[in-house]
Amino acid sequence: MTDQATSQPPISQSTVYGYPRQGEDRELKRAVEGYWAGGTAEDLQSVARHLRQQRLTVLRNAGIDEVPVNDFSLYDHVLDMAVMLGAIPERHRQAVPVTDTPTSKLDRYFAMARGTADVAPMEMTKWFDTNYHYLVPELRESTEFELDASKPLEELAEARELGLRARPVILGPISFLLLSKAASGARQGFEPLSLVDRLAPKYGELLQLLHDAGAGWVQLDEPVLVTDQSPQVLAQVRDVYAALAAEQARPKIVVASYFERLGDALDVLAKSPVEGLAIDFTGPAAQNLTDLAAIGGIPGKRLIAGVIDGRNVWLADLQTALSALVTLLALADRVDVSASCSLLHVPLDVRLEPDLDPQVAAWLSFARQKLDEIVTLTRGVSGKAAIAEELESNGALRVIRSTSPLVRDEAVRARATAVGADDLRRHSPYAQRAEQQRRRLGLPTLPTTTIGSYPQTADIRKARAGLRKGTVTPEQYAETMREEIRKVIGLQEEIGLDVLVHGEPERNDMVQYFAEQLNGYVATVNGWVQSYGSRYVRPPIILGDVSRRQPMTVEWGKYAQSLTSRPVKGMLTGPVTMLAWSFVRDDQPQSETARQVGLALREEVLDLESAGIGVIQVDEPALRETLPLRKESRPSYLRWAVDSFLLATAGVRDQTQIHTHMCYADFEDILGAIVELDADVISLEAARSQMEIVDELASAQYPNEVGPGVWDIHSPRVPSAAELTERLASAVAKFPSDRLWANPDCGLKTRGYGEVRETLANLVAAAQKVRAGG
Numbered sequence: 086m087t088d089q090a091t092s093q094p095p096i097s098q099s100t101v102y103g104y105p106r107q108g109e110d111r112e113l114k115r116a117v118e119g120y121w122a123g124g125t126a127e128d129l130q131s132v133a134r135h136l137r138q139q140r141l142t143v144l145r146n147a148g149i150d151e152v153p154v155n156d157f158s159l160y161d162h163v164l165d166m167a168v169m170l171g172a173i174p175e176r177h178r179q180a181v182p183v184t185d186t187p188t189s190k191l192d193r194y195f196a197m198a199r200g201t202a203d204v205a206p207m208e209m210t211k212w213f214d215t216n217y218h219y220l221v222p223e224l225r226e227s228t229e230f231e232l233d234a235s236k237p238l239e240e241l242a243e244a245r246e247l248g249l250r251a252r253p254v255i256l257g258p259i260s261f262l263l264l265s266k267a268a269s270g271a272r273q274g275f276e277p278l279s280l281v282d283r284l285a286p287k288y289g290e291l292l293q294l295l296h297d298a299g300a301g302w303v304q305l306d307e308p309v310l311v312t313d314q315s316p317q318v319l320a321q322v323r324d325v326y327a328a329l330a331a332e333q334a335r336p337k338i339v340v341a342s343y344f345e346r347l348g349d350a351l352d353v354l355a356k357s358p359v360e361g362l363a364i365d366f367t368g369p370a371a372q373n374l375t376d377l378a379a380i381g382g383i384p385g386k387r388l389i390a391g392v393i394d395g396r397n398v399w400l401a402d403l404q405t406a407l408s409a410l411v412t413l414l415a416l417a418d419r420v421d422v423s424a425s426c427s428l429l430h431v432p433l434d435v436r437l438e439p440d441l442d443p444q445v446a447a448w449l450s451f452a453r454q455k456l457d458e459i460v461t462l463t464r465g466v467s468g469k470a471a472i473a474e475e476l477e478s479n480g481a482l483r484v485i486r487s488t489s490p491l492v493r494d495e496a497v498r499a500r501a502t503a504v505g506a507d508d509l510r511r512h513s514p515y516a517q518r519a520e521q522q523r524r525r526l527g528l529p530t531l532p533t534t535t536i537g538s539y540p541q542t543a544d545i546r547k548a549r550a551g552l553r554k555g556t557v558t559p560e561q562y563a564e565t566m567r568e569e570i571r572k573v574i575g576l577q578e579e580i581g582l583d584v585l586v587h588g589e590p591e592r593n594d595m596v597q598y599f600a601e602q603l604n605g606y607v608a609t610v611n612g613w614v615q616s617y618g619s620r621y622v623r624p625p626i627i628l629g630d631v632s633r634r635q636p637m638t639v640e641w642g643k644y645a646q647s648l649t650s651r652p653v654k655g656m657l658t659g660p661v662t663m664l665a666w667s668f669v670r671d672d673q674p675q676s677e678t679a680r681q682v683g684l685a686l687r688e689e690v691l692d693l694e695s696a697g698i699g700v701i702q703v704d705e706p707a708l709r710e711t712l713p714l715r716k717e718s719r720p721s722y723l724r725w726a727v728d729s730f731l732l733a734t735a736g737v738r739d740q741t742q743i744h745t746h747m748c749y750a751d752f753e754d755i756l757g758a759i760v761e762l763d764a765d766v767i768s769l770e771a772a773r774s775q776m777e778i779v780d781e782l783a784s785a786q787y788p789n790e791v792g793p794g795v796w797d798i799h800s801p802r803v804p805s806a807a808e809l810t811e812r813l814a815s816a817v818a819k820f821p822s823d824r825l826w827a828n829p830d831c832g833l834k835t836r837g838y839g840e841v842r843e844t845l846a847n848l849v850a851a852a853q854k855v856r857a858g859g
């Protein structure tokens with residue numbers, strides 16, 4: 086020990102696991118979409134190659150010692166992995182046979198991602214609790230893997246050509262299998278993980294090829310290990326890494342995890358013969374530090390310490406990160422510095438935000454700024470004095486931020502503190518409210534309604550673009566929106582829907598629309614983050630205490646209601662979703678921020694009520710998706726999530742009907758919370774999952790009203806009245822019909838008017854049929 090203490094620890098190095106793919110100008114989006122529109126493979130590949138080179142150059146110039154490769158993707162890295170392993174669904178093999186032309190491989194790749202006229206794409210789902218979506222590999226008992234390592238090899242060669250030390254980043258075998266699903270037609274009860282013995286040798290081959298190509302290290306990502314895993318799965322982890330480590334000629338292996346603490350998996354990895362671990366030490370994963378110390382560290386191994394939050398946009402607390410690193414020095418053979426996860430989840434560069442208040446910009450750190458933080462900390466580990474200046478200016482900025490009036494609004498904080506239990510409770514229980522609402526609204530059984538948005542037509546988008554550019558005046562814009570609302574109300578009356586909506590033409594996006602009108606939020610102009618494939622979103626940033634400046638939706642709602650004698654539903658985005666699709670504050674618990682948003686929405690809800698709106702919907706599509714990865718953290722999350730919804734909605738009178746809406750299926754884990762929301766009506770995505778939710782709600786004895794979506798709006802197909810009748814009838818068979826509604830399973834903004842008109846007419850006909858007894 087004395088020996089070790091006096092000898093110099095190995096020098097720390099800087100690295101990252103991945104960098105945004107799109108380029109400063111989203112060149113990748115244009116190139117990919119250009120290819121889909123008939124462009125050449127050469128053009129696409131040359132843009133991609135150029136972007137990869139540019140990224141490597143940025144990393145090198147920033148001073149990153151070891152760069153990642155294979156983190157780049159034309160669409161998605163899980164799709165890349167499926168292709169690399171030959172896990173290509175049969176339908177895509179047949180639809181796009183691979184010949185020796187360079188385009189056929191690409192075409193098949195994009196067919197898997199997007200489908201073709203004849204075959205469906207692979208399923209897409211959320212990447213853990215981020216807003217990135219990956220394609221779900223489809224496996225069956227007969228799947229034979231076949232390695233095609235050309236992608237990582239090519240990217241490795243590109244980095245080596247630039248003289249860089251590069252570490253290929255590869256999705257690990259356990260995560261690949263656990264993120265996959267059984268293909269349709271697979272044997273009953275088939276589990277993808279059962280293929281691990283067949284898969285491991287392919288990883289062995291891959292390691293050998295990377296070794297031969299000059300890779301000294303390879304990173305195998307196993308993010309599934311931060312979710313609750315059984316001892317059986319952990320035993321597979323142990324076995325597969327023992328097998329990989331036994332390969333003869335291979336690079337050293339670092340197993341990476343991120344987003345949460347490793348829990349029991351930490352010990353398994355620590356004992357495995359791999360040479361390194363990359364661990365997240367930020368946010369909910371900070372616990373990894375204590376856990377690592379508790380098991381005595383990983384002596385003899387390399388530790389890549391994710392001490393810079395790779396998922397949020399705030400300037401790091403360098404002093405705290407440095408202290409963590411210094412503690413970690415004693416717990417591993419060598420400690421390198423990184424972000425907690427790939428920088429894919431944050432925008433590219435704060436310097437691309439000319440419109441941001443410079444003071445605010447100084448508090449932010451996007452991907453490019455995080456590189457600087459990592460490099461600074463890397464210097465700091467070898468001696469604090471080396472970065473004294475940086476520590477000081479970082480500390481000063483953080484103090485300024487914490488006391489800035491842009492951040493703190495004492496009036497908001499006082500209002501939030503004053504919230505009491507009564508504010509989170511409706512005046513009367515559901516049964517009494519329902520009685521009054523029935524009398525006021527006069528709805529038939531199985532009332533028909535829609536979820537909010539109607540098609541966003543080219544005219545609407547043109548008007549919005551014009552308003553932004555200044556070629557359309559606010560008055561002209563408002564008139565275009567009113568015209569649209571008249572059209573949508575007229576259409577709904579003609580079709581015979583019972584509860585109408587105004588159609589949300591004025592909303593670019595259900596979060597951004599409100600973020601722009603609330604104090605405490607800021608928007609970016611270039612803060613693009615990949616959502617899936619060529620789709621990017623620009624999440625707003627919650628900077629400070631949130632409050633409402635003035636009514637946000639009341640004028641539109643009032644106008645829509647003035648056009649019809651039927652009830653028009655007011656439409657708001659709920660507090661959890663307002664947080665989930667934004668970058669949130671790191672200086673107070675999310676529960677605090679959610680409460681502030683809840684208060685702002687409560688004012689809006691009460692204003693809508695006073696304006697005569699009798700039905701108000703508060704959407705919470707993200708409630709399920711931000712559920713913490715570890716089960717132990719879920720109850721406290723659900724508590725504040727439910728409370729913030731109640732705060733927003735519970736202030737209304739009994740006769741005002743509160744709706745909520747959720748989509749992105751799989752509500753099983755949150756049924757209890759759904760009951761606690763105490764919405765009078767909830768509409769849910771259901772059509773794609775064979776209305777399973779109705780069984781679940783029936784067995785949970787859901788006490789209020791529910792509209793299980795009978796039309797899957799994600800597809801342009803028009804379901805017939807007979808089909809909709811059958812779905813409704815199946816719901817009626819399982820759930821009291823006096824508490825059921827008939828509606829689509831999400832908003833209609835991506836659909837065309839042709840489909841909308843036809844399907845809604847079928848929906849009304851189906852409801853009439855079922856009301857009349859089948």
Ligand code: GLN
Pocket residue numbers: 536537538589595656704706746747748831832833834
């Ligand atoms: N009210 C929103 C709409 O109809 C809901 C969108 C959503 O659930 N994602 O567009």
Ligand code: ZN
Pocket residue numbers: 536706746747748749830831832
């Ligand atoms: Zn929805």
